[in-house]
Amino acid sequence: MAAKKLQSIRGIHDGLPAEVRLWQKVESAARKVFSTYAFSEVRLPILEPTELFVRSIGEATDIVSKEMYAFTDQGNDNICLRPEGTAGSVRAYLQGGLTRSGTQRWFYIGPMFRRERPQKGRLRQFQQIGVEMFGANGPLEDAEVLAMAHNFLSELGISGLQLEVNSLGCSACRPGYREALLTYLNERSDKLCETCVERVDKNPMRVLDCKETSCQAELNDAPEMVNHLCEGCETHFSGLKVGLHALNVPYKINARIVRGLDYYNRTAFEIVTDQLGSQGTVLAGGRYDGLVTELGGPATSAIGFAAGLERLGMLLNETDAALVDVAVVALGEEVISYSMQQAAQLRGEGFSVVHCGGGSAKRQFKVVDREGARFVVIIGEEEMQQARVTLKDMATGDQQQLSVDKLTAVLGKSSKAETI
Ligand code: ATP
Ligand code: MG
Numbered sequence: 269m270a271a272k273k274l275q276s277i278r279g280i281h282d283g284l285p286a287e288v289r290l291w292q293k294v295e296s297a298a299r300k301v302f303s304t305y306a307f308s309e310v311r312l313p314i315l316e317p318t319e320l321f322v323r324s325i326g327e328a329t330d331i332v333s334k335e336m337y338a339f340t341d342q343g344n345d346n347i348c349l350r351p352e353g354t355a356g357s358v359r360a361y362l363q364g365g366l367t368r369s370g371t372q373r374w375f376y377i378g379p380m381f382r383r384e385r386p387q388k389g390r391l392r393q394f395q396q397i398g399v400e401m402f403g404a405n406g407p408l409e410d411a412e413v414l415a416m417a418h419n420f421l422s423e424l425g426i427s428g429l430q431l432e433v434n435s436l437g438c439s440a441c442r443p444g445y446r447e448a449l450l451t452y453l454n455e456r457s458d459k460l461c462e463t464c465v466e467r468v469d470k471n472p473m474r475v476l477d478c479k480e481t482s483c484q485a486e487l488n489d490a491p492e493m494v495n496h497l498c499e500g501c502e503t504h505f506s507g508l509k510v511g512l513h514a515l516n517v518p519y520k521i522n523a524r525i526v527r528g529l530d531y532y533n534r535t536a537f538e539i540v541t542d543q544l545g546s547q548g549t550v551l552a553g554g555r556y557d558g559l560v561t562e563l564g565g566p567a568t569s570a571i572g573f574a575a576g577l578e579r580l581g582m583l584l585n586e587t588d589a590a591l592v593d594v595a596v597v598a599l600g601e602e603v604i605s606y607s608m609q610q611a612a613q614l615r616g617e618g619f620s621v622v623h624c625g626g627g628s629a630k631r632q633f634k635v636v637d638r639e640g641a642r643f644v645v646i647i648g649e650e651e652m653q654q655a656r657v658t659l660k661d662m663a664t665g666d667q668q669q670l671s672v673d674k675l676t677a678v679l680g681k682s683s684k685a686e687t688i
Contacts, residue, residue: 279384279392289591290581291395295377297423298397298575305416307373307399312356314379318346324355324559325529328470335382349381353398354556354572355563361402362565372402377577389547395577399553402560405569407504410535410555411511413571417551418517420575421539426583429550432522433512433537434494435505436473436554441498442533446472448491456486473526479546492523504534531558535571544579551575593619594679595641597632599648607647610657610672614645617676636662643679 276282283291299309318338325332331351338348350356353376366372377397384390401413414431421429437445453460453468453475460468460475464483467474476487497505512519525536536554544550553573560568594614598607604626611623622639624632636644646658657675660667670678 277392279386279390281391281393285591287581290584291577293584294424294575294577294580295397298375298377298420301416301420301423302375302399305373305412307375307401307416310357310360310374310376311378312353312360312376314350315347316350316356316359318348320355320359320563321348321351324358324531324563325352329529331382335384337381337383351382352380353378353396353574354400354559357398357400357572358402358559358563358565358570361400362560362563366402367560367566367568371404372400374401375399387547389544389576389579389582391578396574397577398572398574400570400572402568402570404571405557407507407535408511410504410508410571411515411517413553413573414508414512414519414535414537415515415517417537417539417553417573417575421551421580424580424584426541426580428543429539429541431517431519431537431539432525433508433519433535434522434525435497435501435508435534436526436532436536437493437497437501438533438557441496441501442493445491445493445496448496449473449475452490459483459486476524476526487524494521494523501534508535527552527554529556531556531562533557537573539575541583543583547579549576550579550583591620592622592639592641594621594643594645595632595636595639596621596623597629597636597644597646598624598626599629599646601626602649603647603652606652610645610647610675614676614679617680619676619679645675 318336321332321336327333336348336351338346341347357374357376361367361372375398378395379393380396381393383392386392399413399416401409414433418431436442449472450468453472457465457468459482461478461480461483464475464478464480467478475483476490478484494505522538525538527536532554534555534557537552538549539551540548541550542548551573553571555569555571557569560566560570596607596611598604608623611621614621622635622641624635626632642662644660644662646660651657655672656669657672658667658669659675659678
């Protein structure tokens with residue numbers, strides 16, 4: 269009897285080659301763009317003390333109350349798999365003694381864990397590309413961080429993305445707004461979903477981003493934080509908008525954006541797509557000036573965002589990250605050695621190449637198809653003698669004969685390898 273095949277845990281997926289290639293494309297766009305803004309990579313622990321998230325995200329949130337993979341280890345310590353990267357970054361910033369080292373600009377790429385209900389674009393282990401900037405308090409910095417997020421996604425060439433911004437105010441103006449919102453919600457509490465009825469008591473602003481259409485319909489005339497900002501927050505928000513205009517970053521104001529957690533203030537933003545159903549937020553972030561003190565450090569302003577790698581990968585075409593630039597087809601025993609040398613030469617020039625292994629043309633062209641090669645270099649005896657090859661562009665079907673010394677130049681101009 270065959271042994272039973274084990275399955276991965278529900279909501280936890282394997283990254284197989286085709287998908288990892290897409291993720292790597294996203295990662296290299298992030299590295300490229302972030303480095304132009306002088307952000308440096310950090311590699312932080314996946315296991316953290318559970319208390320870190322209880323203190324930062326808070327016990328009242330879904331993440332901490334029911335989604336964390338938390339356990340007691342063999343030494344009786346309460347540890348958990350990190351559900352997000354901001355709290356760990358603040359911990360590391362403080363533990364590393366960097367509070368007097370000037371502005372810190374960090375990014376990280378790695379897995380996060382939340383025991384949510386698995387759906388398309390919603391996993392229990394997923395990856396985030398996150399950014400945190402410590403010691404940056406002005407709207408200029410906010411505009412630059414938002415522009416960086418925008419440039420990162422533009423670099424990937426994904427269409428139909430929209431940047432949405434909001435201001436969450438601060439401890440001076442939010443309480444007044446909260447009252448106005450409460451009055452509005454209480455008048456309609458019989459029309460809200462069950463979860464929102466609870467939210468009205470605990471955290472009324474969370475009602476604003478309820479995904480139920482019936483709740484959204486009730487919110488049409490709800491008061492908006494942007495109309496209740498104190499002078500300082502108003503100036504900050506205008507400064508952000510001026511910055512975004514100056515940098516030519518298109519945006520829309522969305523008064524429904526809230527970050528569920530108390531430590532968020534002022535700028536909050538999301539980049540959304542309509543291509544992923546209700547999992548349409550691919551990147552989200554905001555300013556969190558209160559968190560560093562919450563975790564025991566000196567007053568430090570900070571802003572950050574995180575993008576979901578799997579969701580971004582889903583927006584890329586598989587062919588965007590085609591692995592094979594060139595497949596080499598050798599027609600006849602006599603040309604095998606020569607064709608292998610041509611393959612080696614192309615690899616030396618940095619192209620990714622598979623040699624189809626000789627044999628019948630039919631079999632080799634099957635290999636070409638399966639590999640999804642962008643170009644085929646076909647070498648027969650006549651080509652070898654004339655130091656020429658036949659080059660076929662699989663995207664257009666065009667075929668041309670050209671001399672070997674022109675090959676790399678022609679490939680280089682049109683190959684995907686150039687753009688990745
Ligand atoms: P959502 O509203 O989709 O639940 P969120 O507000 O919980 O997102 P953040 O905690 O701000 O998201 O995380 C930033 C990004 O990480 C999200 O915009 C999304 O792209 C991604 N992300 C969050 N949770 C998941 C998940 N369970 N599976 C896959 N990606 C996720
Ligand atoms: Mg969530």
